[in-house]
Amino acid sequence: MPKRGYHHGNLKQALVEATLQLIEQKGPSGFTVAEAAKLAGVTPAAVYRHFDGRETLIAECALQGHRIFGDLMEHAYGDGKPTALKAFEATGRAYLAFARKFPGHYVAMFESGVNLQSSAELALASERSRGVLERAAAKLSENIPADKRPPAAMFSSHIWAMSHGVVELFARGTPGAKAPFPPEDLLETGIGIYLRGLGLIPPDT
Known part of the structure; x- marks a missing residue:
């Protein structure tokens, strides 16, 4: 055989x-x-x-993962529809869904220490997925006065870090690391608190 x-x-x-x-x-x-x-x-x-060896094997896994991730993020964002807020929240849920469905890719992309500049293809693929979140952040913050508006890259990095934290602590199935709330609820609530702090959505009544 x-x-x-x-x-x-x-x-x-x-x-x-x-x-x-x-x-x-x-x-x-x-x-x-x-x-x-x-x-x-x-x-x-x-x-x-x-x-060439294990590192390039992992880099290829990361490359394929970033391409899948970019597709999912773009689909979730959907050009900012039906509203900028709904589209932004959808990108957070897509992050969690990707981590669950593609755990090997996720680890190769974000936890292996792979050099994103090791190839032009990998750099481009990683920038694409990150760019979706930056675009969503920029659209959502358009109504903030320019002198008070946070840079889209910083804004999106905060949400990225929050999403990654929820994945690591509560969405990876690690024994003893379960939260009393679904990871999606934790992330959505966290994003809501953050956005209210920036004045992007009104306070709860």
């Missing part, structure tokens, strides 16, 4: 899928190239036809 990677006709992708599985199981530094090769059904030497 042929090796699994060759059988699928795409050795490179077979190795990426094996790496994603190992990242989920062992973390980005807990496996070897030989383990990825074995899981893909090829010899360790075959890995080097496409990758």
Whole structure:
């Protein structure tokens, strides 16, 4: 029987899928190239036809993840409809949904220490997903006077950090780390408090 990677006709992708599985199981530094090769059904030497080593394997996982993430974020934002606020909140929910559905990609992207400038493709893909959130932040803050308006990059970074924190603490299924509220509610409430503080939405009555 042929090796699994060759059988699928795409050795490179077979190795990426094996790496994603190992990242989920062992973390980005807990496996070897030989383990990825074995899981893909090829010899360790075959890995080097496409990758220089584990770091470039992880970088490819991150690249594919950023592309998926960018698609999801753009779909969630939907050009700012039906309202700027609803669209902005949707990007936060998309972040949580991505982390749940693509845990291997998520870790490769945000927790592996991968250098986003290691390739032009990776840099562009990561900038795209981040750009959606910045665009949403800029649209939402248009009604704030220019001299009081926070930079969109800073505004979106705050929301990004909040989203990442909710994922890490409450949305990754870590034993003992469950919150008494759904992660989506935690994030939506946190975003609401932040936006009220900036004067972007009115206080609760």
